[in-house]
Amino acid sequence: MFATRPDAxxxxxxxxxxxxxxxxxxxxxxATAAAALLLAGISSxxxxxxxxxxxxxxxxxxxxxxxxxxxxxxxxRQACMVAVRPGMRITRQEGARxxxxxxxx
Amino acid sequence: xxxxxxDLAIIGAGPAGMxxxxxxxxxxxxxxxxxxxxAPGGQIFRNVERAAGDPALRGEYAEAGAALVRRFRxxxxxxxxxxxxxxxxxxxxxxxxVKTPAxxxxxxxxxxxxxxxxxxxxxxxxxxxxxxxMGAGAAQIMLKQAGAVPRGRTVLAGQGPLLWxxxxxxxxxxxxxVALLETTRPxxxxxxxxxxxxxxxxxxxxxxxxxxxxARASGMRIIRDVQQLRAEGDGRVQxxxxxxxxxxxxxxxxxxxxxxxxxxxxxAMGLDHEWDAPQRCWRPRLDAWGAxxxxxxxVAGDGGGIGGWQAAVASGAxxxxxxxxxxxxxxAASRDARAGDPRAALKASLALRPFLDxxxxxxxxxLAPPDDATVICRCEEVTAGEVRRAARMGATGPNQxxxxxxSGMGPxxxxxxxxxxAALIAETRGxxxxxxxxxxxxxxxxxxxxxxxxxxxxxxx
Numbered sequence: 330m331f332a333t334r335p336d337a338x339x340x341x342x343x344x345x346x347x348x349x350x351x352x353x354x355x356x357x358x359x360a361t362a363a364a365a366l367l368l369a370g371i372s373s374x375x376x377x378x379x380x381x382x383x384x385x386x387x388x389x390x391x392x393x394x395x396x397x398x399x400x401x402x403x404x405x406r407q408a409c410m411v412a413v414r415p416g417m418r419i420t421r422q423e424g425a426r427x428x429x430x431x432x433x434x
Numbered sequence: 435x436x437x438x439x440x441d442l443a444i445i446g447a448g449p450a451g452m453x454x455x456x457x458x459x460x461x462x463x464x465x466x467x468x469x470x471x472x473a474p475g476g477q478i479f480r481n482v483e484r485a486a487g488d489p490a491l492r493g494e495y496a497e498a499g500a501a502l503v504r505r506f507r508x509x510x511x512x513x514x515x516x517x518x519x520x521x522x523x524x525x526x527x528x529x530x531x532v533k534t535p536a537x538x539x540x541x542x543x544x545x546x547x548x549x550x551x552x553x554x555x556x557x558x559x560x561x562x563x564x565x566x567x568m569g570a571g572a573a574q575i576m577l578k579q580a581g582a583v584p585r586g587r588t589v590l591a592g593q594g595p596l597l598w599x600x601x602x603x604x605x606x607x608x609x610x611x612v613a614l615l616e617t618t619r620p621x622x623x624x625x626x627x628x629x630x631x632x633x634x635x636x637x638x639x640x641x642x643x644x645x646x647x648x649a650r651a652s653g654m655r656i657i658r659d660v661q662q663l664r665a666e667g668d669g670r671v672q673x674x675x676x677x678x679x680x681x682x683x684x685x686x687x688x689x690x691x692x693x694x695x696x697x698x699x700x701x702a703m704g705l706d707h708e709w710d711a712p713q714r715c716w717r718p719r720l721d722a723w724g725a726x727x728x729x730x731x732x733v734a735g736d737g738g739g740i741g742g743w744q745a746a747v748a749s750g751a752x753x754x755x756x757x758x759x760x761x762x763x764x765x766a767a768s769r770d771a772r773a774g775d776p777r778a779a780l781k782a783s784l785a786l787r788p789f790l791d792x793x794x795x796x797x798x799x800x801l802a803p804p805d806d807a808t809v810i811c812r813c814e815e816v817t818a819g820e821v822r823r824a825a826r827m828g829a830t831g832p833n834q835x836x837x838x839x840x841s842g843m844g845p846x847x848x849x850x851x852x853x854x855x856a857a858l859i860a861e862t863r864g865x866x867x868x869x870x871x872x873x874x875x876x877x878x879x880x881x882x883x884x885x886x887x888x889x890x891x892x893x894x895x
Contacts, residue, residue: 330566330585330685334607337488337581359473359484360580368582372669373565379815383669385565389572390477391470391880392553392696393812394845395563405845405881412472412517 331367333357347417362419363389363396363409371421374398374408378425398422439894440466440513442757443530443543445520445699448476449743450735451549452506453750454757459511461758466513466541468520468532474503476551477571478743480578488581490607494743495578502747521878525703525730531877531890538886540894545730545757548700549750552693552736555715555796556850557592558803558810558818561665562689570600570690583609586685589674591615591663594692594794598645605652613682614649615660615674617691619797626793635786655682661799663689691796695737698849702875703731709868712791713740714801715853716872723756724749732756744783751776801857801867810858811851813844821855825862831871832856845881848873 333356343358349369356365363386366374373383375397386396389409396408400419404426408419442458444451447469459465467474475482479499486496506512515534522531523546530541554569561567570590576582583604588611590597601614632639650656662677665687675681694715697707706719706727717739724732734753735746752773759769803810806819816839821829824838832848832855835841841855842848848855852873860870 331576331580331582332585333580333582334490337490337577337607338484339487342484357484357580359481364576364580364582367576368580377813377815382563382815383565384563386568387572387812388554388569388850389575390553392846392849395812397845407880410470410519 330370331364333368345413345415345417347413347415347419349419350421351418356413358413360413361389361409362398362400362406362411362413362417365413365417365419366396366398366408373421375422376424381424438464439528439542439544440464441543441761442466442545442547442754443468443541444547444549445469446476446549446551446735446737447471447474447506447514447516448478448549448551448735448746449502450551450737450746450750451476451547452502453747454547454549454734454754455512455514456505456509457751457754458757459509461754461763462511463754463758463761463763464513465511466515466543468515468518468530468541470517470519472516474506474514474516475499477575479503480575482578485578485581488577488607490577490603492606519880520699521880521882523699523703523731525728528730529894533880533882533886538882538890540890542894544761546732547724547750547753547757548731548733548737549735549746550696550699550737551746552740553696553849555691555694555800556854557689557691557800558808558854559663559665559689560805560808561667561671563809563812563815564665564667565670566685567665567671567687567689570597570688571693573686573688574600574603577603577607583607584686584688585609587612587683588686588688589613589615589682589684590688590690591617591660591674592690593618594690595642595645595790596693597690598642598649600688600690601649601654602645602652605649605654610652611654611688612684613655613657615657615663615676617660617663617797617800618658618794620659622793622795626789629788629792631785631787631789634782635789638786661797691800692794693736693740694853695739696849697737697872698847698875699879700726700731700733700737701872702877702879703728705731705733707872710739712788712795714796714867715740722752724753725756741780741784741787745780748776748780748783752780798861801854802861803854810854811839811841811844813846813850814840816841816851818854818858821858822862825859829859830863831859832873833871835859836873842873847875
């Protein structure tokens with residue numbers, strides 16, 4: 330669990346509000362969806378396709394793919410490579426992405 | 435209509451990419467810089483335009499980093515394209531396939547410079563896949579991009595300059611770690627001193643010593659010669675263990691055993707690579723100008739071998755001069771003369787490298803984790819024991835192990851497990867790691883959707 334610090338940015342520095350699992354989360358402009366996941370304090374952003382183990386972001390620089398999440402309705406996004414935009418919807422991902430909605434049934 | 439090709443396409447806007455762009459554009463080349471990040475700086479100077487005022491990040495980042503980014507932004511004749519991911523390069527035609535927030539696209543270039551930097555060396559220990567275990571670099575990125583720090587008890591484990599820097603930055607941010615578990619083996623310092631470079635590298639050495647003193651003064655426990663690290667917890671890390679019953683409670687565990695060149699794209703392009711024995715990692719085989727085994731491609735910065743940001747700035751300039759020469763903009767004599775200053779800077783910035791490489795050499799246990807239950811492929815959750823078994827069954831290298839076990843077949847495409855798999859196979863078969871070879875990744879370098887593939891425009895952009 331991460332927390333922002335008041336002295337990290339000048340007063341009035343712009344922030345962006347995104348929705349993490351439907352909950353409004355305020356993050357500094359310039360941060361990524363993975364930062365929003367960590368700041369929201371959720372226990373995991375995905376479960377693995379093999380054993381269902383919970384994961385949170387690990388490398389934060391586009392290498393490990395542990396931060397995969399659904400962003401604005403698209404699954405399997407590397408959350409650490411996506412800059413936050415106002416109103417962005419970031420949700421957890423369970424196991425592997427499904428290719429077609431019918432497959433999920 | 436088809437756009438004219440760029441003279442030089444640079445992949446990555448970190449110190450090497452920015453420096454190369456400045457040099458090349460200064461010589462009149464048409465330069466395009468493609469970078470995955472939303473702002474220039476690379477990982478080391480990430481988000482510096484917004485975060486330079488953060489008191490936790492004072493020093494090199496806020497001064498040299500901010501200055502370099504300002505010069506890059508102000509440079510005319512550089513087409514800078516942030517949030518742009520290269521997923522394929524045809525080195526014969528110069529056609530680069532990218533994805534951007536606006537959709538997929540293609541770019542033509544006469545020459546390509548990879549300035550894609552480093553990644554943290556994987557530190558496969560039992561429990562490293564638990565939530566709240568991260569790379570030390572990852573926590574530093576949180577500090578840079580969001581001004582954020584981990585809450586609760588933070589433990590740092592491993593070795594290397596970045597670990598001490600992060601310990602100090604977290605302390606300055608009011609979030610000092612409770613413990614720093616250093617894995618450096620006894621005798622390393624003596625052996626490192628024998629490598630020389632201490633006088634030429636005295637500035638860097640003094641800076642490192644000051645960081646260690648500041649870390650100590652902030653009150654964190656510093657425990658030396660830590661081995662057999664293990665993270666445990668129920669659904670998240672809660673406790674960190676080491677040899678002889680050592681243990682500490684932790685809400686966040688940050689691991690670090692140095693950085694290694696990110697060779698994913700250079701491998702996928704089929705460039706020749708060589709094993710860097712002092713740094714115990716692969717790097718592309720380059721000449722003194724950064725030129726690779728492919729006549730179209732050069733590499734600069736940490737992606738060509740770990741040297742740090744100042745070496746990256748110098749090697750970026752050197753590679754850009756060679757690009758200008760190969761493209762007919764300057765003759766060889768002019769190239770050589772102009773390279774004098776960056777070559778001197780490169781030499782100075784690498785003076786302490788043999789010392790650092792020896793001091794912080796990763797142990798065999800980092801390369802090939804001894805505990806068979808350790809997950810070594812985070813994506814497909816393959817364990818060290820499974821790889822050893824595959825090696826005994828005849829897998830001669832990571833490409834065969836991939837077919838046996840799926841290690842390297844997950845979304846990270848082997849970025850995190852490739853070298854570990856090779857080291858485990860080498861250990862089991864009694865051969866050297868380079869003999870086990872390396873994974874051969876293929877395009878797309880980053881996953882793309884079928885839709886993005888179908889949406890490729892008919893003309894280059």
